[in-house]
Amino acid sequence: MTSDPDYDVVVRHDATVETRDGTELATDIYRPAEPESGEPIAEPKPALLVRTPYDKRERERVERQGNWYAERGYVVAIQDVRGRFASEGEFYLLKNEAEDGADTVEWLAERPYCDGRVGTMGTSYMAWVQNALATRDPAPLSAMFVNQGAANAWTATLRHHGAFELRWLTWALTIGGGFAKRALDDPDVQRRLAATDTRDVLASEPVVRGQSPLRWIPNYESYVFDYMTTPGSDDFWTDPSINFEAHYDESADVPTVYAGSWYDSYAKATCDNFTALADRKESDHFLLMGAWTHGGQSTWTKPYAGETAFGAAMTRDYLETKLRFFDHYLKGRETWDEPRVQYFRMGTGDGTSTTAGRLRHGGEWATGTDWPLPDTEFVSYYAHGDGRLAPERPAETDSATTYEFDPRDPVPTIGGNCSSYYTFEPRPESIEELPVADRPTKSLTGRGGYDQRTRPETFGAEPPYGPLEERNDVVVFRTPPLTDPVEVAGPIRVRIYASTDAPDTDFTAKLVDEYPSSADFPSGFALNLTDSICRARYRGYRREPDFVEPGEIYAFELELYPTANVFEPGHRIRLDVSSSNYPRYDVNHNTGDELYGGREYHRATNTVYHEADHPTHVELPIQPS
Incomplete structure (x- = not known):
């Protein structure tokens, strides 16, 4: 039986983790507390670490990661990564995450309220940083739930045989740059970024260094062009924060779930990590692949991806799945008896239309002992x-x-393994009235399964559509x-x-x-x-x-x-x-x-x-x- 929500929660905001180079990372600590007194419990508990570029105080992150697991008897640390929000330093996408993450694991394990065991969890960038810190093999690291993370940024995710995934540019122009410290602190930069329509930037490609909207946040423009243009032979691509494949042998040997989905932007990397590490390491490793698009709890509960419906059988509870895993490997409970490989086999639907107009493609869960499946x-x-x-x-x-x-x-791109291809949604409010960080975004490409035909909303398409x-x-x-x-x-x-x-x-x-x-x-x-x-x-x-x-x-x-x-x-x-x-x-x-x-x-x-x-x-x- 999994841990029950037996505790209240007490939070310490902005605890300081000092990294090996002296940079201070702001970290919120959620601790189980006695229901009656509200005081932190005396018994040390296992800790769960989340490292994020998306603001550790974001409401859903506080509720679904901080409070939810602390109520069930875990210490939860949520940290702003270097250069984002309350943490010191200059943000450079993905760099420093191996060392910063390992230093944080060591720091957390030394707290008197932690029993010395640290698990990690998170999706997307928050998954990427888990694999990064694992390359440094910090001793207290005891389990990882890596949902939709990378493996080798050169072969898939950032570059593909040299080609560049433009989501890293659109991310920098919207939810990345929109939360840059300079953008948050300088109203003039706010106005300039808020006035940027990503569609215009892409339509007038190529983006040119010093002439793009990112020039107002130079450190963001610098890393984007580094990833766009650095040759594959450069040592840049073997950095442990960018290429985990190059460091598999020295990576931590701890129980790990590699979770992902067929329409996620990290689908290949998720399977690559499992295939390379499941037999290389002695600890239990698991592969869990749905047919969702990019995301965590809210995505796992959707029975569709784009214009394609798979049925309620595909949905799962992301929070409960992680809890069962950590309860087993960090608390020793009999809560995890999952097959080594489980995946959603798409198809077998009747091909009719749902009331929302989606194709009933259908499917069902299947299991295996390895990946690729042994009888392939x-x-x-x-x-x-x-x-x-x-x-x-x-x-x-x-x-x-x-x-x-x-x-x-x-x-034109129509759906597929896409994420972060954003532009800011036009709003009736003036730019001055709505901060860039608060502006809603719209996908330029769609995500998931789509009928491969253009329509008026298809970026780059012109009539006649078809x-x-x-x-x-x-x-x-x-x-x-x-x-x-x-x-x-x-x-x-x-x-x-x-x-x-x-x-x-x-x-x-x-x-x-x-x-x-x-x-x-x-x-x-x-x-x-x-x-x-x-x-x-x-x-x-x-x-x-x-x-x-x-x-x-x-x-x-x-x-x-x-x-x-x-x-x-x-x-x-x-x-x-x-x-x-x-x-x-x-x-x-x-x-x-x-x-x-x-x-x-x-x-x-x-x-x-x-x-x-x-x-x-x-x-x-x-x-x-």
């Missing part, structure tokens, strides 16, 4: 010249499809309608054989579950499952840029985010190939210039090959029927 058969589905996608390798000796990629007209597959720069390969269900669960890999007339370009791939037409969806429904991108100069997982020779054929390897889905009879498995997905990823100008170095554009002629010697294909993790 990796099967290649090959592109063919007639547009087919089939397990048979093409026999043609000369077969290719050519398209024009205009970087001034990129393929399916992305009708664009001249999207090459589509699809299976015939399936006669039997095909279940996939695991990593998705694509190899595109292609050439270009440019010194540099991009190639993108997207896996789609294509529904047939129905009464509720007369045009069918092209459900995006996962995607990725490869920048030509960084093809083949290279870290040093190497420009391509125009006209020469290269293999471009793409690791799409993992997924789990049942393609039902009558559906088609579809692979979309193109050269852009904006604003999920930045746009390659095809010039070969330095990234963000100029405003020249080159219209590239790109060719995808589907022939015997150059068989473009997707490798699917097929599960036994």
Whole structure:
């Protein structure tokens, strides 16, 4: 039985944690208190640490992290990370989190009200900092619940084969920069940021150092451009606060849950961490993957993602799940008997429309002993010249499809593994009346499963609106309608054989579950499952840029985010190939210039090959029927 809410709570605000370099981090401490007297209990308790850039005093964080767990017998420490809100120092996204976090764990364990055991928890940035501090292996660290965190910022999350995820720019322009100390303290900076429409910034890309709205908060502009432009070979990308993969061997060996979801921006990293560490470490490790979008408690209780409904069976209580885990590993209670791997298998719905207009894609929870699942058969589905996608390798000796990629007209992003692609919502109040930190935000891309067709609200789309597959720069390969269900669960890999007339370009791939037409969806429904991108100069997982020779054929390897889905009879498995997905990823100008170095554009002629010697294909993790 889990811990009951037996206690009152007493809070000490802004306790000071001094890091190894002398920076003071403001930390609120929530302690269990006697219900009658309101005095802190005398018995030391395990501690739970949350480190956040989003204000430790935010109401929901106070209630759902501080008070909720303290009432159930935990000491809870919620800390503003370096340079944010009440903590000293200058904020530089992700830097210093390994050392600052480890120092905080050590400090917390030494408090007389802590029994020496410290667990960590949190989502997104608050998950990232957990893996960072684990690379320093602080002795008191005893358990981690990492919900939607990173693994290697170069291979996925910040950059993908060199391409940049623009959510880090939009985050800096909105909920990041909006809470920057300079923005909060200087009314003039407040006004300038509040007047910024992220859509305008993206529409006039590329953003240029010293000319972007971030120039008013220089430390934010500095880190954004560092992440945008630093070559992969730089030691910058092996920092323990940025790349945990490089430090797996020395990372802490403690019970850990890696929780995530198929439509989260950290889906690949979540699975990568579990796969690498579950067998490398002796402690119990768990993988829990839903089909939610990015977020914690409020997201876990939603039975849908974007325009796609999965049913109430997918919902879970995030707070209770963490409590059961920590009660078991920090208090020794018999509250956690979860399988090593559990994941939500999407699909098997009837394909009708909910009252909210969402597709009933359905699904159910499944379990396994490892990831990828032990009985997985990796099967290649090959592109063919007639547009087919089939397990048979093409026999043609000369077969290719050519398209024009205009970087001034990129393929719009419609849902997917997106988070933080924000702009401030227009409001009737004047800018002076509403501080930037209080302005509501709106997603530019949507999150989750969407029918892959543009509509008036699609960023970057112009009429006539319609399916992305009708664009001249999207090459589509699809299976015939399936006669039997095909279940996939695991990593998705694509190899595109292609050439270009440019010194540099991009190639993108997207896996789609294509529904047939129905009464509720007369045009069918092209459900995006996962995607990725490869920048030509960084093809083949290279870290040093190497420009391509125009006209020469290269293999471009793409690791799409993992997924789990049942393609039902009558559906088609579809692979979309193109050269852009904006604003999920930045746009390659095809010039070969330095990234963000100029405003020249080159219209590239790109060719995808589907022939015997150059068989473009997707490798699917097929599960036994």
